[in-house]
Amino acid sequence: MKEIWNGRLDGWEQCDLRIWQVIKDINEFSKTDKGSKFAFIGYNTDTGVKRNLGRVGAAKGSDEIRKGLKSLPAIENTTLYDYKNLKEFSTEKAQEEYSYKVKDAFDKNIFPIGLGGGHDIVYGTYSGIRKSHPNKKIGIINFDAHLDNRPYDNGRTSGTSFKEILDNDKNVKYAIVGFQKAGNTKRLIDTANAHNVLILPEAIEESRINDYLREFIKDVDIVYVTFCMDVFDAAIAPGVSAPTPLGLDSKKGRNILLSILGSNKVVALDFAEVNPDYDIDSRTAKLTARLIYEAIDNLKK
Template identity: 30%
Template sequence: MMFEDTYDWHGPSSDPNDEQIGDIVSPATLDTGDDFDAVLVGEPYDGAVIGRKGAREGPEAIRTALEAVKSHHFDAGPLSNLGDLGNVTFDADADVSVVQDAVTEATREVYTNAHFPVFLGGDNSLTVANVRPLLDRDASVGVVSFDAHLDCREPTDGPSSGTPYHQLFDEGLDRLAVVGARHFETSTAYAEFISEQGGVIFTAKEVGRDSDQTIDFALDSLTGCDYIFVSLDIDVLDETAAPGVSAPTPGGITTRELFSMLRRVASDPRVVGFEVVECAPPLDQDGRTVRAAARAIAHALSGVTERV
């Protein structure tokens, strides 16, 4: 089985007028995926994490938090018509490269049979599997990565959560824009690698100065790309807002900045997929990281809603 149905969606409110996202998500299959404006896909895996583990519990916790989020956005209107394909099934004890290959088979099917996939991670290593199917197309592909880190280490000893963008550039990725990177959270060699590949880096300080302008600059840097994938490593948020990650650090962006940028970028018709990675519920405090991840998905979907 490629997907396993693991979640029973329902809105927990007793108020009949209080529509929640749990009320508008229906089970989906590859045969019905095209009927929905967007489909959720769980990827419960943290076998490639360099630091603290726990992200394999992300998909279920994010779903639980998301189902209680109200469906209405003041500007975009209500979300609707969402499906859930369940979790991708694979051998989580296999080598990371084997897991990446196995998940890639599943994500190829998702892109073929669904309008807009939202991947619920899981660790950052599966960004490779979520972007690879786009690289198979005869088109230019770019990624907007909301992340405190650059994740472009050379996979000398095999893939990890720190190697996805080195792998993707090796496999044909055309452009990368990193948004929210932290000073003193990377090495000079990795910053130079991104620059050498034609990528651009926008720091958390730049986001704080003007988040709308920053995301516009990021999208401008991907001019010429036919398809754009959006990756959210939840550690892009300041550690006060997202303590439940592998590597929480101070100096990150705020939830309000993130939500605004996600809606803005997701409204671009070139954006064809979205992921949330590195949300680790066992490391969280008061569920704040999981709640931030769930609302990030809602805000991204509000941008997609304006396109459909």
């Protein structure tokens, strides 16, 4: 990872440091490490995207997000780790490997941040949370243009995670922020309604979305937030598997995320579908990195 974790050098005094200068390999973890602890876990596969007939390339997203993070200023009172990337790439095996990395992070009292990769990362993150919190009521908040609740009879894809989770775990609630009616068939919407999904379209004003989510969060024990970066307008985030015209504004998305984090119930966060092959000037990767940076700066408080 040294070829990625390097960047602009202003000096080695504390006030000059950038993320690439302070991040640690997970093998360097110590219980005596100071401050709030966060880990980047790469989900560097897009097999699920290919199965879902999407445009491939998101497998490269994990490292591209790291590049977006590396020269951002170091965040005080935190220790950052890199869990590196996956060894398994087929969807089911990748999800299982990823879930154990998430559980290991919990065991070490580290907050996991996923870097994807296909949005099938969701099932991996959920599985890791469930391994560590078998009896907690989980609220999953998905920033996404698409419901991702397709049938999984023929195997998992980037669009099946939520249906499989909701079908098999009655102690989970699901909310989607940035929903686009034009991106979802009637069957997908009917399936969501049958599972009592809280659907919050992109057009709803920010304050109302926050109000709905506050009520949603009250009814759960812990919260997991996931971003499919195609939730954002295609002009802002062109480097995704399925770009969205008239998508969510980035500042609105950031503000909603920070409001959710203010609940003090969020235990995991991930970002998916960053596809460098279609990005322009690394806009999508840089936006993802900025959201991660602001999330860490908020959570460490």
